[in-house]
Amino acid sequence: MLGAVRGSMGIDSRPMRTRIMQAQQSDGRRGFPTYAAVMVAGLLCAGAALGIAPAMAPAAEVAVAATDTVTAVVQPNSTWSSGWCGAIAVRNDGSRGVSPATVSFTLPAGATVRNVWNAEAATSGTRVTLGLPGGAHAPPAGAYSASGFCLTGSPAPPTAPGFTLAEGGAAVAAAPAPGTASTPVDGTAPTASPTPTATAAETPSSTAVPTPPPPFTAVATPLSTQGSSIVDAEGRPIVLQGVNWFGFETHNHAPHGLWSRDYKDMLAQIKSLGFNTIRLPFSLEALQSTSTTGIEYSNGRNAELAGRTPQEVMDIIIDEAGRQGLMIILDNHSQTDDGFMDDLWFGQGGFSEADWVAAWEALASRYADRPNVVAADLKNEPHGSATWGTGSATDWRRAAELAGNAVLAKAPDWLIIVEGIENKVAGGQQLNSHWWGGNLEGVRANPVRLSTPGRVVYSPHEYGPGVHAQPWFSSPQMASILADRWNKGFGYISDGGTAPILVGEFGGRDVGLDTVEGRWMRQFADYLGQHGTSWTFWSWNPNSGDTGGVLADDWKTVNADKMALLTSLQKRERIDFGGITDASSPPASSSTSAAATPAPPPATEPATESDPAPTSVAAPPAQSAGGLQVSVRPESSWDTGGCRATKVKNVTKAPIGNWTLTFTLAPGTTMTSSWNGTAAVAGASVTVTPPAWAAQVAPGQEVAVFGFCFSGGGEPTDVRATPVG
Template sequence: MRRSLTLIATSLLVALAVAAASGAPGASGARARKAGGMIATPLATKGSRIVDAAGRPVVLQGVNWFGFETSNHLAHGLWSRDYRDVLAQVRRLGFNTIRLPFSLAAIRSREAVTGADFAAGKNAALRGATPLEAIDAIVQEAERQGLLILLDNHSHADNAYTEGLWYGQGFSEDDWVETWKLLAKRYRDQPNVIGADLKNEPHAEATWGTGGPTDWRRAAERAGNAVLGIAPNWLIVVEGVGGGAPVPGQQLDTHWWGGNLEGVRKHPVRLDRAGRLVYSPHEYGPGVFPQPWFGRANTPALLEQRWKTGFGFIAEQGIAPILVGEFGGRNVDMTSAEGRWQRQFFDYISRTGASWTYWALNPNSGDTGGVLKDDWTSVQPAKTALLQRMIARQRVAFRGSGAVFTAPRRSRGRVRRGAVPRAGKPAARAPASPASPAAPSQPAPAQPAAPAQPAAPAPGPPAPGSLSATVVVENSWNAGWCGHLEISGPDAALAGVRAAFTLPAGTRVTQTWNAERSGDSGRITLTLPAWAQLAGGAAYAATGFCVEGSGSAGDVTIG
């Protein structure tokens, strides 16, 4: 469900002031710290490298865990797992950083988060918490687990990652800057919060170096300096643009959303404090959108040259470090176009020593999948093995036998971010410059039960005829759409419950998460996972899918 927000700057500033009054979770005073195996902070930059508190080079090797930027207002997967368990697993897998997306709407919300499993003591610290307080809990536990946190403003309104500017939908540029100032004040003394990824994937109208309202370089300088005025030890992470007019000095014809950093050649970002700036491209493969450079006999050579020309020059010339904020895909084999692209990019990162955060931990990223499987617990073994090779800075083979990089002719629809071109993102990560995956939303009313209160017994199976279901469209583009099932009814266990709907001719399901699917076209049946349930009056919305074609789902039944 997408919220309709009409805000004015005054109301947001009041809300931010209230949130700030609750205080930051960290101790007072900046200091270097290394706890639980965590990299010693604060971090800084030196030429092309990020360095720790002692000046030693470090490589941030992380994963994206999304959800706070959706109408859930909470990291996804907590409907089945405890957040502490998730963080412990992230650390065991070898990652040292989590990029944590959020929306401005989530940060200003005073409603308690919902959609979390509170049974048997799970997620106890999140009961009655606002989204910002839930971020506090995750940040503090991440520190105990030795994990760094990079905050990422993914959208202004909920689920609005397809919007190209840092303002809009009732939010002004001032609102965006004030939110970053609030977060800087709240977490400046929290040693594992290392910085601000100012805006996810600027694109479309976003320009670079023009000096006007749509100039992303100007806005990044304004917000970055505002943050550094409060949290002088943070890193300021600046993405590129994409999908709009060429930037000054541009050599490549097109880029993914947020991937065009060629403007740095003539108009680098200028911050008031040295040693704080990190540039962050996003990069995807043909499974997200069939860009024109895929499907050629010389695709591997083209990719290497694109990466060097598009952003690699920044590190090569010692201008600033590179952190690849998003990249990912479903396939990692040696024969598919996406698998070979992904392996080559893994190898590029290993060779160059760039920092990175993989998209995504979540399995419900519609066009990329995740590190975790749909059960939110077990990992994708082949993908995880290659990520761990990257963590070890080992080379990754990508020139196996089989077809050349032939791009599948389909539109990309990242559900985590939906289905628009990352390349231009209108074409579902279109050939001009794309975006990020979208995630199914799972709204639900607040559950103010006290943490000390014993957990309620698990609900039993639903009574016949007690459930109702609808299909909610979250993202749509010219060649398809993504959505989720929204199931309502009394508290009940939904394990094995079947929901069905009908798609018209010419429309078929291409991706499904958190369900077993029967059929790709016509009548589709989705069997819900073992952990699915209705509890505390909250609707269930963790099961979703993407389709190819413009037809809508009809005749939805459940039971």
């Protein structure tokens, strides 16, 4: 696990001696000592014991605390006018391993802790104690070096460092005092050495966190959710419209195409074509790596990426994307390089679930202050043995809650993107088959629950026959089948106001009306536009074997037909896809969205459960209910329970606000989960306070609001909405 955490933070995981011998290198991007230099600063007092002559004196701001065998170092590794970020290293020169428990220090005047990684911070006045993770361990002649922190409010360093060991060692005070140079145990003064800038041929240096974020004004972030919408920091709905730029998840450990172009030029072209978001796939293995391939440096191209680790390349691309007005979704595509075929989030290449969560925590800590990093797509396309709602080790809903809450503890403003699975979900479903990661029918009975409200976004992937010849692509009623599948498979989530949808991947080679793939893609683009659904197209890259990309093989020319379709989608224009041919469905020219009224699926569609007809619960007369009527619709049903969704309509000519929903549970029935409202249960009576976005109902408006699941066979009774005050 420690190895995964270290790699996730971009810290060089080669043997300690190698890091020490490279201490003279510097980070050419920022002009301060590398992490290796941080380690050397802490080892000056132990240089003779290691048999290594000290290469450079510690900077004046280095804070050191030491015993005879253990040395703790706190040193800035990025600074700016109002703060800095520092790394912690605990070096063990003894004959047995030690487990550091805490590192402490005193804040400079005016400073506060902005964020930490791989540690928990406790502050008492100006004294800060960082509790290190339980697995922190420094082996004999080794070190623990995976934690750090950032301060804001002062460029000055901390003072009076100290540390404790898990085996009960007393707190160790600072020695020497901050602001003075350390002297090696042999009594000789260290000799300062120049720090040349790393080149592409040198081993990449690593830093704990990026420098302060560049300004980002394209969108008022952070984003959050309100019902079916993603909204900006001012509550305005926003549609994410982006592309997938892959490569970090491959053995190259960097976005593809940089062998042909400069990364700034690539980002500028993405922005110029009207996209506002990039979904950036990565592997856990890439985060641990110290090297990249497939980047061209001739003629000044990609100069800032030379000598960087994959994590540092990600830093630079994220920051440049922010400067150019592009938001970033981080997507854990696989555990190992090129491992996108694996079905689960653990078990590949020796990575455990704990490693996966730790990697996400590290990324959240690293990019929490990047205003253009807006979301974490936790796992690409769970499938195969992945389950939903079972509570087992393979329960993707359980794992998404675990990782999602861990991310929000470090980056509370991020959206948490949760994909579906492939096979059957607990609680029943209406469709028999789904794409990998596409089965989100489990949300009906078992929605994802996070510690922070307004953060969940569900994300299906949708493809055409170029990826797999699903049976509906050969049906003459394909358009009706597709509309029905999209409504039942994921559309119900946003249509019912449960949460927004972001389609993380869709794409293909053909977009014309003369091919099945083209008609599918045009219909799906029309569906997305008419529903105001967010999306990221697969892919920007031309080297996706079964779909191609926005770019042609020269990595510069734009595929004009694809881009014309995507431009219409960006503008939410109606897109001709040949219409729905079923007699029972509206014609393509109708003002009603073709996806809104699907015809029953034909016999060629895989058997599905019937969509239950809406069931209205009689509302009290308008005058006795204060002008609000309620309808209840079954979302799903099974032998021992079901899920229900409610809609509330204002039948008066005046706005109504501050209302509550009440109902009575049938005898022997318990409510097991709910969404879009806060429920208070007293015996069989349930009182629901609606979410803020639904608190006011305009004249004639109907809002899809509270939903719930229950166990037991009875339907709720006496369902009514009543104005308050």
